[in-house]
Amino acid sequence: MRNIEKIAIALLLSAIMLLRLDEESGYTLSLFIRLGLFLLYSIGGYFIFKASKEIKFGKAISIFNGVTIGLVLFFILQIISLGSIYSTRFWWIFLILTIIIIIPFTLLFVKNKNIVENHSYLKSTALRNLIPLLLLLCLIVLPNKARIITFYGSESNKYYELMQSELIDKAYSEVDNGNSEMAINTSISSINYSKMRNDTIDELYQSSLNALGYAYYINGKYHKADSVLLKILEIGNSPFLGKTPQYDKAIYYLGLNYSSLGYYNKSDSLLLVSLNNTDQPVTYAYIYKRLAYNCNQRGDLFKADSLYNLSLLKHKESDFKDFGNYINTMCDLAGNYVDMTKFTSGDSVYNISLKLATEQFGSSSIDVAEIYDNLSNLNSVLAKYEKAKEYCTKSLDIKAKTLGVQSPEYLYSLVRLTSINMSLSDFDKAELTLLNILSIIENRYNLNGPLAALIYDNLTQLYKDFANYDKAEYFAEKSVEARSYWFGSSNLQTATSLHHRAYIYYCKGNYKMADSVYSKTLQIKRYFLGRENPSYASSLNGLGLVYTATNKLGKADTLLNYTQLVLEKVVGKEHPDYATLLSNTGFLRLKQMQFENAEICFQNALTINKKVFGSNHLSVAEDLIGLAALNTAKRLYSDARINYNDALTIYKELFKFIHPKIKVIEKEIESLPKK
Numbered sequence: 097m098r099n100i101e102k103i104a105i106a107l108l109l110s111a112i113m114l115l116r117l118d119e120e121s122g123y124t125l126s127l128f129i130r131l132g133l134f135l136l137y138s139i140g141g142y143f144i145f146k147a148s149k150e151i152k153f154g155k156a157i158s159i160f161n162g163v164t165i166g167l168v169l170f171f172i173l174q175i176i177s178l179g180s181i182y183s184t185r186f187w188w189i190f191l192i193l194t195i196i197i198i199i200p201f202t203l204l205f206v207k208n209k210n211i212v213e214n215h216s217y218l219k220s221t222a223l224r225n226l227i228p229l230l231l232l233l234c235l236i237v238l239p240n241k242a243r244i245i246t247f248y249g250s251e252s253n254k255y256y257e258l259m260q261s262e263l264i265d266k267a268y269s270e271v272d273n274g275n276s277e278m279a280i281n282t283s284i285s286s287i288n289y290s291k292m293r294n295d296t297i298d299e300l301y302q303s304s305l306n307a308l309g310y311a312y313y314i315n316g317k318y319h320k321a322d323s324v325l326l327k328i329l330e331i332g333n334s335p336f337l338g339k340t341p342q343y344d345k346a347i348y349y350l351g352l353n354y355s356s357l358g359y360y361n362k363s364d365s366l367l368l369v370s371l372n373n374t375d376q377p378v379t380y381a382y383i384y385k386r387l388a389y390n391c392n393q394r395g396d397l398f399k400a401d402s403l404y405n406l407s408l409l410k411h412k413e414s415d416f417k418d419f420g421n422y423i424n425t426m427c428d429l430a431g432n433y434v435d436m437t438k439f440t441s442g443d444s445v446y447n448i449s450l451k452l453a454t455e456q457f458g459s460s461s462i463d464v465a466e467i468y469d470n471l472s473n474l475n476s477v478l479a480k481y482e483k484a485k486e487y488c489t490k491s492l493d494i495k496a497k498t499l500g501v502q503s504p505e506y507l508y509s510l511v512r513l514t515s516i517n518m519s520l521s522d523f524d525k526a527e528l529t530l531l532n533i534l535s536i537i538e539n540r541y542n543l544n545g546p547l548a549a550l551i552y553d554n555l556t557q558l559y560k561d562f563a564n565y566d567k568a569e570y571f572a573e574k575s576v577e578a579r580s581y582w583f584g585s586s587n588l589q590t591a592t593s594l595h596h597r598a599y600i601y602y603c604k605g606n607y608k609m610a611d612s613v614y615s616k617t618l619q620i621k622r623y624f625l626g627r628e629n630p631s632y633a634s635s636l637n638g639l640g641l642v643y644t645a646t647n648k649l650g651k652a653d654t655l656l657n658y659t660q661l662v663l664e665k666v667v668g669k670e671h672p673d674y675a676t677l678l679s680n681t682g683f684l685r686l687k688q689m690q691f692e693n694a695e696i697c698f699q700n701a702l703t704i705n706k707k708v709f710g711s712n713h714l715s716v717a718e719d720l721i722g723l724a725a726l727n728t729a730k731r732l733y734s735d736a737r738i739n740y741n742d743a744l745t746i747y748k749e750l751f752k753f754i755h756p757k758i759k760v761i762e763k764e765i766e767s768l769p770k771k
Contacts, residue, residue: 098454099446103136107132107136132171136166151284157609172228172516190526198302199588259289260577261303263286263302264303267279267280268307269312275699276311276315277315279310279315283308283311286304286307286308287305287308299340302342302343302346305325306327307330309321309324309346309349313353316546318353318582318583322353325346325353329346331343346368347366347369347370348370350366351363351364351366351383352386355367355386358589358624360624363390364390366713367387380406380410381422382413382421383405384404384406385401385421385425385428387403388400388401388403388429388432389403389428392428392435393624393625394625397432401429401433404428404429407425407542408422411425423452423456423467426445426448426449427445427446427449427467430442430443430444434473434477439474439477442474443471446467450464459497461498462495462499465498465505465509468490469487469509472491472512473512478671479708480718481709482520485516488509488513488516492506492509492513504541507533507536507537510533511550511554511686514526518554520709521713521714523751526554526558530649531555543578544577544581545582546582546589549574549575549578549593552571552575552593553571554574554591555568556568556572556575556596556600560599562755565600568603572596572600574592575592575593575596577591579592588621591621593618594617594620595614595634597613598614598639599638602638602645607642607645610642614639618636625663628662629662629666630667632662633662633666633673634673636655636658636662637673637676637677637680639655640652640655640656640659643655644684644687646675649684652684656681656684658676659677660674660681670704671704672704672705672709673706674704675701677707678698678700678701679697679718679722681697682697682726683725686726689701691729691730695723698722698726701719701722702719711746712750717743717747718743720739720746722742724739724740733769737768740768744758744762745760
């Protein structure tokens, strides 16, 4: 054995000892040793594998052998350092090296006729090549526990394993306590212990990844959760490693995560796998609940109803091991009833849930507050805004005492209350409240998150009502950006933001862009919700407005007629959404010179809005303006003047500043003939 090769072997053994005895301080030094080994073999390849002169290409083959063995030894130490071949992104290099290392022998046999005379060279070269190759293959194929090399430092590894297990448990506890950020940091700390143990493929490492992925999911960082959880599937799908229970857990978490991202079909397929991998009733309950949610989001409300009831049944079979989740599932079932326009059933189930939650957790619990939020939302849908306001205020009181006034949960309810007040045309302090909440989010949370997007939506609506369309457009764009960043550009949540942006384009007279954005919105909603959904009908209504404004009256007629059929079926003829449709149809009939039909539409819309909101509301003012335009076209100028003056009075009472619409109405009044 040549001296240069003895030095290389000594360096290799030194690196292994350093890596195993002192993971922290030895890492940098062992890195230099690895590089030194590679350079020794690469530069000294000719001297280590010195070939006979008679062998064709002998010198080139010797140098090639040096470089190859240098690389193999470098990656052997890399595996020992990082724990496994799968801990590096370049694991495929090992497979290539395994193939390449055979090439010198192939060249020897094929290119050299006198190979038999050089059997001593062949024997020594083969021995030098095969020893590191076999070591590399052992490190790839054998599980960590079976490797002799991992027995070094076993006492410290036991300590690391214990600490890692404690951190994993702590991470899940932090999630349960609502501290997802702390759970993320704790999970990352647990992963570091896997690196210190030089084992980043075992079940404990996968458990740490699951804890981190779940914490990211709870925190709303869905894309990060996705990348972390997929690592577990990569390890489990390796031909050399078996699937552990953590693999099944990762599939379940990924199913939840894809559901939150709006990838409902992907989510279903993973959740169904999880369903087949469990025999626990409570786990069945969780999975059925999420499958039901996916169906609800796709608009398959009857299937969602069936699955929610299955989930409740499994909770009963488990003797209510997770009573909080049972109540939460009841609320989801009630929400599904609301989506099915079974409002009475929804209200009944919400109130049963409220009674159970109050008995089980107390009247000041967060569970009770969440049910108040749901009841507030139901009453908003029913346009019972005073009742909605009452429930929302109750929720805020509980959250302020329990979580604090800067918690995301409290801020969500505060935005909801502000939105209700805006629906009642109560604009006092709305702008200041929303901007203050946005400032808190900027300092404490994420300006691209769902809560920020909700505030952008409300600011868009507010500035639209103020006729400040430039600001409205700015916040509409911010809402689209936030939801696109969080959920993706083709998600149902993003469609909500696109709907608002399209309407602002319409208000600004940018009909081409309004048409384009409404069309994209409808495409997304149609995919997720189907054609008989109030949200889909709302966007159809908006596109009908655009067609009316651009004199595509035939298309507008078709859209608004279909929208009317949908709304009559799902919300009825006394809902504000139906009134909005009637008002839009009234303007279409006015353009079509169908004055009698136009008047019926405007009068019916006015009756609905007065019944729901009272006489002092923006929607009432807009209906009066529609009637004024109709009476002007019919040359009933005195009636038109009365309508305009009534609308003007509402605007002056609602807004503390000179609203742009006030000047428009005053100009219309001045233009009317005196007689």
